[in-house]
Amino acid sequence: LGEQPVGSAFVIETGNSQHPWLVHAPTMRVPLIIDGTDAVYNATRAALLAIFQHNKSAGEGRKIKSVVFPAMGAGCGQVSPDSVARQMKLAWDGFINCASEINWQYASARQDAVFSTTAYCPSKALCPNARTEYIGFGDYRTYCKKSGNTCISPRHQVDDIYIGAHSHTVSPSTYPHSHYLNTEYLSGVKNDV
Numbered sequence: 001l002g003e004q005p006v007g008s009a010f011v012i013e014t015g016n017s018q019h020p021w022l023v024h025a026p027t028m029r030v031p032l033i034i035d036g037t038d039a040v041y042n043a044t045r046a047a048l049l050a051i052f053q054h055n056k057s058a059g060e061g062r063k064i065k066s067v068v069f070p071a072m073g074a075g076c077g078q079v080s081p082d083s084v085a086r087q088m089k090l091a092w093d094g095f096i097n098c099a100s101e102i103n104w105q106y107a108s109a110r111q112d113a114v115f116s117t118t119a120y121c122p123s124k125a126l127c128p129n130a131r132t133e134y135i136g137f138g139d140y141r142t143y144c145k146k147s148g149n150t151c152i153s154p155r156h157q158v159d160d161i162y163i164g165a166h167s168h169t170v171s172p173s174t175y176p177h178s179h180y181l182n183t184e185y186l187s188g189v190k191n192d193v
Helices: 039-057 081-096 104-115 154-159
Strands: 010-013 021-024 130-136 139-144
Touching (some): 010 039, 021 039
Antiparallel strands (some): 010 021, 130 139
């Protein structure tokens, strides 16, 4: 049937009584770096759905009762362990707490949840979605251009936020000055108006 796309999975018998089933759920078409994508989430969810479908039609002795997952995408895909864990956990949580109704609100919430796993934040390169802005008092904050929220990448939390990156000098003369914090930045979300 040709290639198997990311986001699909199937269960196959192994012939080994110790490990009778194998779930094939690719995270990439060919070996490549998938850091900065949601391929881990899609592959994990596909694997869980394939197991669910298998168990629906399997007799009691042929059901899959325990599963071992590798750190999907962490090898040649170079996805950071933190992002792998977040994406796989989100897929699991969505599987065991499945929605009873799917609408635009649900779809939007799922997209935000996947985005919040740092799936779209490349860990080893400069994030093309990051935007660092001055917020007042000599401080800067990094925002995500896609979500508009404060950047969730641990890399930007360490490297690109310069809290208190300003200095004051004391002069014996009277030079009054004031600093004002731009209120649009107080919530952590830049309100582009």
